[in-house]
Amino acid sequence: MKMPEPDQEVLAKRDYLVRRLKEIVRNPEGVIDRETDLRAFECDGLSAYRQLPMIAVLPETKEEVAEILKFCAREKVNVVPRGAGTGLSGGALPLADGVLLGLGKFNRILEVDYENRCAVCQPGVTNLAITDAVKADGFYYAPDPSSQIACTIGGNIAENSGGVHCLKYGLTTNNVLGVEMVTMEGEIVRLGGKHLDAEGYDLLGILTGSEGLLGVITEVTVRLLRSPEHISAQLIGFPTSEQAGDCVGRIIAEGIIPAGMEMMDRPAIHAAEEFCHAGYPLDVEALLIVELDGPEVEITYLNDRIGEIAKACGATVIRQSRTEEERMTFWAGRKAAFPAVGRISPDYMCMDGTIPRSQLPHVLARMNELSEHYGLRVANVFHAGDGNLHPLILFDANVPGELERCEQFGADILKLCVEVGGVLTGEHGVGIEKRDLMGEMFSEEDLKQQQRLKCAFDPEGRLNPGKVFPVLHRCAELGRMHVHHGQLPFPDIPRF
Numbered sequence: 001m002k003m004p005e006p007d008q009e010v011l012a013k014r015d016y017l018v019r020r021l022k023e024i025v026r027n028p029e030g031v032i033d034r035e036t037d038l039r040a041f042e043c044d045g046l047s048a049y050r051q052l053p054m055i056a057v058l059p060e061t062k063e064e065v066a067e068i069l070k071f072c073a074r075e076k077v078n079v080v081p082r083g084a085g086t087g088l089s090g091g092a093l094p095l096a097d098g099v100l101l102g103l104g105k106f107n108r109i110l111e112v113d114y115e116n117r118c119a120v121c122q123p124g125v126t127n128l129a130i131t132d133a134v135k136a137d138g139f140y141y142a143p144d145p146s147s148q149i150a151c152t153i154g155g156n157i158a159e160n161s162g163g164v165h166c167l168k169y170g171l172t173t174n175n176v177l178g179v180e181m182v183t184m185e186g187e188i189v190r191l192g193g194k195h196l197d198a199e200g201y202d203l204l205g206i207l208t209g210s211e212g213l214l215g216v217i218t219e220v221t222v223r224l225l226r227s228p229e230h231i232s233a234q235l236i237g238f239p240t241s242e243q244a245g246d247c248v249g250r251i252i253a254e255g256i257i258p259a260g261m262e263m264m265d266r267p268a269i270h271a272a273e274e275f276c277h278a279g280y281p282l283d284v285e286a287l288l289i290v291e292l293d294g295p296e297v298e299i300t301y302l303n304d305r306i307g308e309i310a311k312a313c314g315a316t317v318i319r320q321s322r323t324e325e326e327r328m329t330f331w332a333g334r335k336a337a338f339p340a341v342g343r344i345s346p347d348y349m350c351m352d353g354t355i356p357r358s359q360l361p362h363v364l365a366r367m368n369e370l371s372e373h374y375g376l377r378v379a380n381v382f383h384a385g386d387g388n389l390h391p392l393i394l395f396d397a398n399v400p401g402e403l404e405r406c407e408q409f410g411a412d413i414l415k416l417c418v419e420v421g422g423v424l425t426g427e428h429g430v431g432i433e434k435r436d437l438m439g440e441m442f443s444e445e446d447l448k449q450q451q452r453l454k455c456a457f458d459p460e461g462r463l464n465p466g467k468v469f470p471v472l473h474r475c476a477e478l479g480r481m482h483v484h485h486g487q488l489p490f491p492d493i494p495r496f
Contacts, residue, residue, distance in 0.1 A: 001049050001090070001432045003466045006097035010077055014054055017077065021057055021099070024067045030105075032056040041100050044085045044092040045147075046433055048349065048403060053080065053094030058102045062180065062188060062218040065101070069216065070186030072099055078462050079184070081212040083123065083155030086147040088350050089431030091159065091211050091467055101216060103154055109133050110219070116194045117224045118177055123154025123217045127161075130222060139224045142169035145427070146335055154217045160209030162427040164260040164291075164334070167385035169225065171427065173208040180219035181207065184458045194221060206453065211429050212464040214457040228293035231259070232303060233327045236310045237284030237317030241265050241368075241380070244286035245360030247313040248384045251290070252357055254309060256302055260291040261385030262334050265364075268341060268379040268392070269333075275340035278333035281317045288384065289330055337381040338392070345377070345394035347403075351410045352428035353417035355387045366416055367391060374409040376402070388426035389417065415440055430468045438470050447471075452478050 010017075014033075022031045032038060033055050042050045059065050072079050078098035085092055094100045106122035112134055113119065119130055119141070127148035130141040144163035145151055151161065157179065162171045169175070178192030191207060192198040207214055238244040244263055251261065264272065264287045273280045280287060290306055292299045307318050321327035333340070341348055355363055364380065371378045377394040391413055395406040414424050414434060418441050424434045438447060447469060454461070455475035 001435075003051065003093070003095065003432070004078075006095070007076075010075075010097045011054065013075075017075065017099070018055055020071060021055065021068065024071060025057060025059055025064055027058075027060065030058040030060065032058070041082065041085070041094055041102070044082075044087040044090060046088050046090040046093070046349075046431070048347075048397070049090050049093055049432060051094050051096055053100035054097055056094075056100040056102055058105055060105045062182060065103075065182045065216055065218055066186040066188055068099070068101060069182055069184050073184050073186070073460065073462060076460070076462075078465055079216075080464050081154075081158070081216050083152040083158070084126070084147075084150050086151040087155060087159060087429065087431065088352065089159070089425070089429045089433040091429050091431035091464070092155075093432055093467075095466065103152070103216070103218075106154070106218065112224075113194065114139065114224070118194050118221050119224055120219065120221050121153060123157075123220055124152050127151050127153060127156055134224055135227065138227045140227055141175065141222055142166075142225055143172050143175055146338060153220050153222065157208050157217055157220065158210065158212050159427060159429040162383065162386075162388060164262060164331070164383065166388075166427075167261055167383065168257050168259045168293075173205060175223045176204065176208060176220060177223055178221035179204065179207060179217050181215035181217050183215050184460070184462050188218075189215070192221065209429070211431065211468055213454055213468060214463065216463075228259075230296040230299055231291065231293045231324075231327060232299050233289060233291040233321045233330045234303060234306060235280070235317065235319040235330055236288040236290060236306075236315050237281045238286045238288070238313070238315055239284065240314075241286040241364040242361040243314045244288055245364055245384070247288060247310055247315065248360055249357045250309050250313060251306055252385065254305065256305065258290050258306075258385060259293040260289070261383070262289045263287065263380070263382055263384035264289075264334065264337060265380040267344070267377060268337050268381045271340040271344050271379065272333035272337050275343060276332050276336050278329050280333055284317055287317075289334055291327075291331075334381070337379075341379050341381075341392050341394070346396040346398065347406075348379075348392045348394045349406050349410055350428075351389065351391045351393065351413050352425050353389050353414045353422060354426035355389065355417050355420050355422035357385075357387045359420040359422070360384065360387065363389070363416060363420060367413060370409060370412055370416075374405050376405060376409055378409075383426070386426070387422065389413075411437060432467055435466075435468055436470050438468070448473065448478055451475075
């Protein structure tokens, strides 16, 4: 994964940059420049790729963020924003000549407004902390990534994170009402607010999922939902993954929209059961967890319909939760699937692609073929209801060539997703992991148009360079300059 070459002129003035940043940040300990201390920031959740940042800075106020960005723009220094570092696409991978801007100290919930059904918080607040703050009053925040105990709301916006319940309640973009952000020039801008919809262009929609390339978020307003009246979950086991995939499509086709519908295959089931003893059946090849919420009478009826559909698809195990404790136990294994798989393999890489639900049986069968071709095991844990796949490719980085085979295997899975009408990412983002596959989904003109949007926010390309776009064009190279008969205008002016 090639990154931009470090700027030697910037590296040469590192001491000056450290000294000036310490003058900007109120707490001098918020500027980190010792190599041993910088190790904590050398990667995100995609730990196969590592790079020490030149400097890490931990501001505490939006004014400090604005001054840091303004200073870095003036000194022509690149900046990489970072939340909790739980991302899985290398989106927070530092740059050798860049400042890593950590937002971990922005960790307060500023306001809970039940009248407007929203909460205002800083970007370093963890996803789960929002629900914990309001659940006693009968409310919650719907998006719930598996890392919700650690991932932050700012990072969720950067990657447009989803989670178990995004099938019914939407991704982060459907649950964010407003943000405060700082541009690379140090301007503080507000988009949206407590009102239902923002006026003008949908800049909030553009910012959500922009992976730190457009601005740095310093405040977030999120939508709160009433806790459902009743919740119930079913465990449904199948002899094959293809049958489970068929069941998913039939449930949705029936007009039933569960709160969540998750799938695990045999390797993931066994790993999760050994890890947290959730009571999963071990004699099935695939397991669905289907959760419904709403009025009890509706849930009772829909549970029966789902049971009938599952039996028609060949289900051999159907178990419905009888208590809230049992429902939470069903989910315990799914939520712990990633660390559980870490116990059965020295290393694994978690992929992220989305496909049409109708293609689940075909894609799962093809992934098994690819697993045999590359000689690497794969455990599948994914959001079946919206077709968001999370294959976990198991490998050993200490075995020569296995990391490279894992990368090739993962690339083939993502190409397969696009081939069947899906997309490269569902919620983890592009980062560096999928950057060089963007050409599989977008034409050169598509990518240039997206980069023009980047240029509108960050003309010098200082925010998180090397991510998302496979070839980094300078803004002046993206059609802004008219060339007539092959002659550049004003040829005496120095150019890039």
